[in-house]
Amino acid sequence: MYCFVLPCISYNAPMTSIVDKSGKTIAYLYQNMILDTTQQVVIGLLLGNCVFGKQRSPVGKFFNDTFRKKNGKIIAKLGDEVSLKKSPKDAHLSLQAWQILSKVNDHVCMWIEEKKSWTKQDFMEYLNAEKDSVEED
DSSP states (O other): OOOOOOOOOOTTOOEEEEEOTTSOEEEEEETTEEEOTTSSOEEEEEETTEEEOSSSSOOEEEETTEEEETTSOEEEEEEEEEEOOOOTTHHHHHHHHHHHHHHOOOOOOOOOOOOSSBOSSOHHHHHHOSSOOOOOO
């Protein structure tokens, strides 16, 4: 049983950019949902400081405004861009977020040793992987 309720999606909720190593916007953080750049597809969730994608367990952690893989390497950061747009299909986004959440069967967040280096893997690819990617980069 989950003790989690998706947030009430509100009009004019802040949407913060998520950027790659070069500072390019690669996704958005909207409430606890990680959205693709079109802002119409939920590709992951941020629950506490645990990051979830398509896998049934956390794929990484978020702390110090930084998304990290299980190996501690940086995969993305929060950007400076904050917009107050209303997402076009809030109910649709909530349904997508619920579909990701309902697949989670391991919600214990792991300890991650923080590293200063960036991974070579793409953030979107990492969240969309069906299985944990074992990558030693």
